[in-house]
Amino acid sequence: MGDTKQLDFSHLAGLYVWAAEQYGDMPAFGYRVDAKKWQPLTFAGLAERGRHLATGLIDLGLVERGHLGLFSDNRVEWILSDCATHFAGAANVPRGSDVTDKELAFILVHAGIRLAIVEDVTMEQRVHEIASEKELSVYTIVMEGEPKAKASCSMSAVEERGKRLLADGDQAVAQRMERLKPEHLFTLIYTSGTTGRPKGVMLTHANMVSQIRNIPLHLTWRDRVLSLLPVWHIYERVFEMITIHAGACTYYSNPRLLARDLLAVEPSFMGSAPRLWETLHDRILKNVAHSHPVRRGLFHIAHWLSRHYHRSLFYLKGYDYRTHPPVAWKRNLGCVWYGLCWFLLLPWYGFFNVAVLERIRQVAGGSMKATISGGGALPEHIDRFFNNMGITVLEGYGLTETSPVLAVRTLTHRVIGTVGPLIPETEIRIVDVDSGDILYPDAKDENAGRMRKGEIQVRGPQVMKGYYRDSTMTGMVLSEDGWFRTGDLGLINGNDCLKVLGRSKETIVLSSGENVEPGPIESLLRQSPLIDNCMVVGQDERHLGVLVVPAEDADETDPKPDTTISDEQLEAEVRQLISGENGFRPYERIRVLRKLPEPFEVGKEITNLFKLRRHVIEEKYRDLIDEMFNTQRK
Amino acid sequence: MEIERELLSVVHQALLAIMILIIMFGMGASLTLKEFRLVLERPRGVLIGFLSQFGLMPLLAFGLAKLLDLPPALAVAIVLIGCLPGGSTSNMFAYFARGSVALSISMTAASTLMALFMMPLLLNFYAGGFAEQVAASAAAGGKDTTFVIPYLNIIYSLLLVLIPVGAGMILKKISPGWAKAAEDTASFMGIIVILFLMGAVIIRHGGLFLRTPATIYLASIGIGASGFLFGYGMSTLFRLPPRYSRTISLETGIQNGPIALAVILLSFTGPYLNQMLWLAILYSAFIVMTSSFITLFYRRIGTYDWEVYRNECVHRRLFGDDYVAPIPVQDAERHAE
Numbered sequence: 010m011g012d013t014k015q016l017d018f019s020h021l022a023g024l025y026v027w028a029a030e031q032y033g034d035m036p037a038f039g040y041r042v043d044a045k046k047w048q049p050l051t052f053a054g055l056a057e058r059g060r061h062l063a064t065g066l067i068d069l070g071l072v073e074r075g076h077l078g079l080f081s082d083n084r085v086e087w088i089l090s091d092c093a094t095h096f097a098g099a100a101n102v103p104r105g106s107d108v109t110d111k112e113l114a115f116i117l118v119h120a121g122i123r124l125a126i127v128e129d130v131t132m133e134q135r136v137h138e139i140a141s142e143k144e145l146s147v148y149t150i151v152m153e154g155e156p157k158a159k160a161s162c163s164m165s166a167v168e169e170r171g172k173r174l175l176a177d178g179d180q181a182v183a184q185r186m187e188r189l190k191p192e193h194l195f196t197l198i199y200t201s202g203t204t205g206r207p208k209g210v211m212l213t214h215a216n217m218v219s220q221i222r223n224i225p226l227h228l229t230w231r232d233r234v235l236s237l238l239p240v241w242h243i244y245e246r247v248f249e250m251i252t253i254h255a256g257a258c259t260y261y262s263n264p265r266l267l268a269r270d271l272l273a274v275e276p277s278f279m280g281s282a283p284r285l286w287e288t289l290h291d292r293i294l295k296n297v298a299h300s301h302p303v304r305r306g307l308f309h310i311a312h313w314l315s316r317h318y319h320r321s322l323f324y325l326k327g328y329d330y331r332t333h334p335p336v337a338w339k340r341n342l343g344c345v346w347y348g349l350c351w352f353l354l355l356p357w358y359g360f361f362n363v364a365v366l367e368r369i370r371q372v373a374g375g376s377m378k379a380t381i382s383g384g385g386a387l388p389e390h391i392d393r394f395f396n397n398m399g400i401t402v403l404e405g406y407g408l409t410e411t412s413p414v415l416a417v418r419t420l421t422h423r424v425i426g427t428v429g430p431l432i433p434e435t436e437i438r439i440v441d442v443d444s445g446d447i448l449y450p451d452a453k454d455e456n457a458g459r460m461r462k463g464e465i466q467v468r469g470p471q472v473m474k475g476y477y478r479d480s481t482m483t484g485m486v487l488s489e490d491g492w493f494r495t496g497d498l499g500l501i502n503g504n505d506c507l508k509v510l511g512r513s514k515e516t517i518v519l520s521s522g523e524n525v526e527p528g529p530i531e532s533l534l535r536q537s538p539l540i541d542n543c544m545v546v547g548q549d550e551r552h553l554g555v556l557v558v559p560a561e562d563a564d565e566t567d568p569k570p571d572t573t574i575s576d577e578q579l580e581a582e583v584r585q586l587i588s589g590e591n592g593f594r595p596y597e598r599i600r601v602l603r604k605l606p607e608p609f610e611v612g613k614e615i616t617n618l619f620k621l622r623r624h625v626i627e628e629k630y631r632d633l634i635d636e637m638f639n640t641q642r643k
Numbered sequence: 644m645e646i647e648r649e650l651l652s653v654v655h656q657a658l659l660a661i662m663i664l665i666i667m668f669g670m671g672a673s674l675t676l677k678e679f680r681l682v683l684e685r686p687r688g689v690l691i692g693f694l695s696q697f698g699l700m701p702l703l704a705f706g707l708a709k710l711l712d713l714p715p716a717l718a719v720a721i722v723l724i725g726c727l728p729g730g731s732t733s734n735m736f737a738y739f740a741r742g743s744v745a746l747s748i749s750m751t752a753a754s755t756l757m758a759l760f761m762m763p764l765l766l767n768f769y770a771g772g773f774a775e776q777v778a779a780s781a782a783a784g785g786k787d788t789t790f791v792i793p794y795l796n797i798i799y800s801l802l803l804v805l806i807p808v809g810a811g812m813i814l815k816k817i818s819p820g821w822a823k824a825a826e827d828t829a830s831f832m833g834i835i836v837i838l839f840l841m842g843a844v845i846i847r848h849g850g851l852f853l854r855t856p857a858t859i860y861l862a863s864i865g866i867g868a869s870g871f872l873f874g875y876g877m878s879t880l881f882r883l884p885p886r887y888s889r890t891i892s893l894e895t896g897i898q899n900g901p902i903a904l905a906v907i908l909l910s911f912t913g914p915y916l917n918q919m920l921w922l923a924i925l926y927s928a929f930i931v932m933t934s935s936f937i938t939l940f941y942r943r944i945g946t947y948d949w950e951v952y953r954n955e956c957v958h959r960r961l962f963g964d965d966y967v968a969p970i971p972v973q974d975a976e977r978h979a980e
């Protein structure tokens with residue numbers, strides 16, 4: 010693969026040192042000091058201060074390969090702390106200010122944190138309160154403000170101390186960096202679990218270095234990267250590392266100041282989430298609706314032209330969504346047709362692109378070359394809208410467990426509706442959820458197993474070492490030969506790009522963000538004499554709904570669902586069973602119900618172990634489910 | 644090439660006049676007095692631009708007329724095109740060619756004002772000879788028409804064209820929202836007017852495209868193309884930064900087509916009017932294509948210096964006016980040039 014980069018380091022401490030040598034006094038990070046003024050931190054300055062801080066941390070008792078708590082939102086001290094962690098040969102355990110007390114307590118105990126860098130006094134107090142409650146001894150280092158607790162000091166004091174020690178010839182950092190290995194952990198990230206406790210994802214230097222090497226993103230020192238998403242999340246963090254490697258400057262922003270910072274920084278790249286594009290999409294359409302009638306008219310012409318122009322262009326470049334590899338003659342015919350369309354549209358599109366769309370693009374700063382959207386599915390119409398407007402939104406896919414990028418659309422592989430091809434060094438297989446058969450790759454199939462839907466499993470250098478102190482969970486997702494079960498459903502399409510279709514795990518996520526386990530609800534409902542079988546649905550909806558197979562009619566010889574059971578009877582039954590008295594939370598109550606005309610069949614809707622094949626049922630009754638929630642909405 | 648009928652009917656001429664009015668009004672709506680003041684703040688760029696627009700371009704036009712041995716009336720027309728001020732379309736192209744929009748606007752503003760006395764002056768200098776030839780051949784042919792360049796009429800028509808520009812500027816002051824709409828409408832009208840003229844000519848004189856000799860096509864394409872080339876060369880010789888060179892190049896090659904049409908329609912008469920008009924229409928049509936290509940080319944070759952420049956701008960904006968970031972070792976050579 011031509012997209013792999015040659016790197017001169019094998020761990021992240023090496024990256025910071027290499028970047029300092031390579032880029033020296035160029036700005037590495039820009040951060041706000043007041044409303045209009047920003048301050049740069051250079052690559053050399055970052056490494057130097059990182060070395061001071063690391064020496065100070067070691068002096069405070071940070072042990073080699075120990076776990077350093079890092080509880081802060083995006084700010085320049087964060088990256089300094091990260092740099093210092095690696096220089097001290099340790100791993101950090103990061104979380105932002107939105108961490109709940111329960112999670113924080115779990116993390117402090119589970120990761121065995123003795124030393125933590127915290128953003129401010131509020132976080133300091135939270136950590137100490139939990140520590141005293143759990144009888145832990147935790148020493149905190151505060152980034153901003155005067156520390157209040159006894160076992161606490163300011164970050165500048167630690168840097169000062171480290172600087173003096175270094176001047177006196179302290180060799181601790183040099184020795185630890187010498188002993189640092191690629192297979193050592195660089196971070197331990199606790200994912201907020203939907204059910205049960207958080208899991209500590211162990212990521213190694215080798216994991217992250219492989220991402221820098223393989224993510225097909227070609228930034229240069231002339232790029233400007235806006236940091237917006239939470240930096241403790243691996244997704245934002247990987248872009249910060251790539252940006253350091255490229256010698257470009259990262260500018261710390263936050264969602265509140267985004268609109269202003271986009272104009273001030275004119276970023277050429279940023280990591281983004283679907284939410285941002287939905288917001289910008291709404292803002293653009295609102296602006297258009299409120300603009301002068303002439304301009305509104307021009308916008309609609311421009312939008313129409315750009316849509317058709319891009320459809321032709323994408324076809325010619327081979328970015329059209331395919332289910333099979335193309336047949337030569339059909340493809341050639343298509344090329345002639347779209348080539349003609351492209352040629353006819355070009356001058357018109359060119360003009361409107363200049364006169365109208367360029368102004369639309371200014372909402373993103375005007376210099377954006379590309380952005381990668383991740384962390385959730387980007388609605389296809391939003392995706393298309395921005396790509397037609399000339400803002401290259403690329404969608405990527407990955408999990409914390411895979412450091413995180415597995416697949417991403419690239420500038421030369423922009424198939425909308427997919428998350429692009431796999432990145433180099435990464436293997437994929439699509440596995441049948443029930444039988445465990447490998448559906449893709451399949452040499453026997455004429456389409457090589459493409460377009461078959463199943464669980465996405467991957468293997469590659471970015472896959473985590475495992476969950477920290479949780480071999481049972483690790484064993485469930487990570488096979489001995491290195492395959493990781495993502496728990497997501499997907500398929501490989503005719504462009505050899507990955508399309509993600511949803512979760513294969515049972516958890517239903519409501520639009521409010523509440524996670525519901527359907528299992529307990531269903532098993533209780535099945536105990537009812539009126540109900541033969543049922544399935545709870547409601548992914549991305551506001552409430553839960555249920556599909557019910559009524560109990561069999563005992564009088565018939567050929568068992569069929571009893572037609573005499575009315576909807577009202579069933580609704581009353583469900584309401585009574587799934588109630589607060591039976592221990593269900595308000596969002597777990599079922600609001601809508603539909604009777605199914607026929608029972609579930611073994612081998613079709615249910616497995617031979619009588620487990621529901623949820624995606625099969627969902628597909629079969631798609632219209633019924635949609636109708637059920639649509640009526641509810643009205 | 645004889646054009647026996649009027650090239651444009653009275654109705655067409657009236658429509659054209661309205662379109663020109665809209666375009667010039669929109670051009671005014673994109674300008675403020677500040678742009679004229681800003682000229683003084685970047686005198687070097689504007690001065691070299693001025694030399695290029697009013698020094699180089701008429702000379703190129705004259706040279707082209709001689710080289711292609713154009714009929715005298717057409718020679719007058721090509722020199723006239725060479726002496727025109729810049730139009731507001733060049734601002735848009737400058738933006739996309741990663742040039743300096745500010746310089747482009749300053750040059751447009753300055754040259755439009757300067758044209759009032761530069762155009763008659765330059766026409767007299769370069770086209771005087773051609774005009775005498777026209778008159779002489781007309782006399783020899785026994786016709787009683789005379790051909791003189793109507794300098795006063797040209798000044799009047801320029802002033803007339805400047806009235807909507809002034810009105811546009813006033814609108815910008817009163818209502819920026821409407822001004823923006825006027826600007827957009829004008830830029831759209833710029834394309835429409837060319838299509839309209841081509842359409843009108845095809846309907847009235849279907850065979851004219853075929854009867855037009857190659858030299859006229861060459862002249863109408865060549866005048867813009869050579870303006871781009873020599874404009875770029877000259878500003879590079881003066882060691883202007885690449886993005887200024889790109890701007891001046893486009894500003895030199897792209898002339899204000901609507902002014903050419905207005906001046907020709909208002910100042911000349913008789914059979915020569917048709918020939919001159921035809922050349923101006925051809926120029927307006929071809930310049931859109933050539934400048935699109937050159938813009939794409941500039942955009943590509945300008946990527947590097949543009950990125951460096953934008954980075955410097957953002958650094959100065961955020962980190963303070965005196966902030967200078969060093970260039971990495973691997974690129975130092977490129978910057979030493």
